[in-house]
Amino acid sequence: MPAVLNGIEWQTCLRRILFLNANESAATIAEIENGKLPLATVEVFKGQNAYRFLLETICGLHSPIVGETAVMGQFKEFLLKAKFPKNHWGSFLRRLATSLMIDAKQIRHEHLQGIGSQSYGSLVRQHVKGMPAVAVLGAGKLAREILPWLIGKTKVRVFYRNFDRAKDLLESYPEIDLVKYSGDAQWQESEAALVIAAPLSADEVSRWSDSQSTTFGKCLDLRGDAQSDPVSSAGDVIKLNELFEALRSERERLEVHVEAARSEIKQLVQRQSQQAQFRPFGWEDLCA
Numbered sequence: 001m002p003a004v005l006n007g008i009e010w011q012t013c014l015r016r017i018l019f020l021n022a023n024e025s026a027a028t029i030a031e032i033e034n035g036k037l038p039l040a041t042v043e044v045f046k047g048q049n050a051y052r053f054l055l056e057t058i059c060g061l062h063s064p065i066v067g068e069t070a071v072m073g074q075f076k077e078f079l080l081k082a083k084f085p086k087n088h089w090g091s092f093l094r095r096l097a098t099s100l101m102i103d104a105k106q107i108r109h110e111h112l113q114g115i116g117s118q119s120y121g122s123l124v125r126q127h128v129k130g131m132p133a134v135a136v137l138g139a140g141k142l143a144r145e146i147l148p149w150l151i152g153k154t155k156v157r158v159f160y161r162n163f164d165r166a167k168d169l170l171e172s173y174p175e176i177d178l179v180k181y182s183g184d185a186q187w188q189e190s191e192a193a194l195v196i197a198a199p200l201s202a203d204e205v206s207r208w209s210d211s212q213s214t215t216f217g218k219c220l221d222l223r224g225d226a227q228s229d230p231v232s233s234a235g236d237v238i239k240l241n242e243l244f245e246a247l248r249s250e251r252e253r254l255e256v257h258v259e260a261a262r263s264e265i266k267q268l269v270q271r272q273s274q275q276a277q278f279r280p281f282g283w284e285d286l287c288a
């Protein structure tokens with residue numbers, strides 16, 4: 001996408017979202033809609049549809065894990081760092097962002113709480129339940145999302161490759177053991193679960209696990225290439241796509257919550273639209 005004057009960008013795990021003023025960026029939007037820009041996949045949402053799409057995205061309704069909380073955290077982080085234009089359009093965007101957060105919190109509270117294993121962390125906790133210890137390979141973003149779900153439930157060992165990037169974990173989670181990813185970690189437990197949360201090859205994981213003095217009774221492989229580069233283990237191996245498949249079986253039950261959330265989002269969009277018509281920058285100027 002080209003740089004756009006007065007536009008701001010929000011990057012999630014799955015998509016890149018650009019907030020545009022429909023009047024000032026009319027030429028760019030026309031090129032996108034007419035297919036003149038070489039973009040593989042692009043969608044344009046205008047006015048009320050833009051607000052609806054943004055609200056559904058923040059609430060996790062467009063995520064592989066329905067209702068996940070991570071995307072709302074990403075939106076909060078985006079708001080803290082976003083540089084809004086210092087004009088009426090920027091002021092409108094700030095009010096818009098505030099309304100999105102308020103409405104998203106309401107939707108999540110009323111319809112998307114307590115709907116089961118809807119995050120990577122909760123899925124992992126479900127599968128390692130009863131294990132005396134869990135080894136987490138990696139200390140990056142994915143590992144940090146998982147840790148809060150494991151602390152207090154089992155003994156956790158995090159294996160890092162770069163100490164400078166991992167050392168702050170001890171400040172947030174003093175209960176964990178932070179161990180360098182190399183050689184035998186001198187386990188006291190005879191059995192543990194293994195969670196692969198780093199971009200390691202299957203051969204690397206196998207060599208490391210073979211050097212350990214414990215048996216991994218269960219392995220959760222959260223790598224994106226878990227299927228094409230399968231890990232061999234004496235215990236059960238559960239791949240990322242299998243975790244998603246388990247979630248699909250829950251779809252029918254979750255659909256009731258999702259439809260209720262979408263119905264309320266529709267009402268909130270209409271309410272916001274009625275308020276927006278009294279602003280200098282209304283829905284007709286919003287393109288996301």
